[in-house]
Amino acid sequence: DTGVSQDPRHKITKRGQNVTFRCDPISEHNRLYWYRQTLGQGPEFLTYFQNEAQLEKSRLLSDRFSAERPKGSFSTLEIQRTEQGDSAMYLCASSATASGGYTFGSGTRLTVV
């Protein structure tokens, strides 16, 4: 078990471009979460999957954001028409149970220029 993997670690993109991030959770974890974190803030919830079903999506997410977990394993987070305000660390986490602690990936740091 190699933990939660995220790819890429860093992404610099021009405003208006689309970006996609990938998360590979711990294999036996059926719960997967995406959070966003800006400097000096705690992680903010974006969306939650249980297996392949997206059960909750934050109102923080505009329609430019979409996430998928097609086979209940890895997940992707896509941001369309990026804006400078999208610059942040995007964290993926997984857990086996509702009360278990999350295991976070190392995150993808997005910089929109």
Add this chain to the structure above:
Amino acid sequence: GQNIDQPTEMTATEGAIVQINCTYQTSGFNGLFWYQQHAGEAPTFLSYNVLDGLEEKGRFSSFLSRSKGYSYLLLKELQMKDSASYLCAVSLSGGYQKVTFGIGTKLQVIP
């Protein structure tokens, strides 16, 4: 909604003890997590309290009072490597027990 309050910054001396407080107001509280996050890295799980009382895990202990909406993280025998942000996070009852994070307390350990 949920409201989680914790100090933004603290400084403590190597070898000392520090207590990081967290208060919360939520609708439907289930439990409280503490995470450690070093600069530029992902948060790592420290503790999870559901019942009132103190839970000790090595140099770290976490306390919860559900009736007061209050928790603290106690770090003993501070080491320089303990310099990090400490995130208080609340899980809500019902559904999948959504976790909401506070802004974190940045702890600086000085020699």
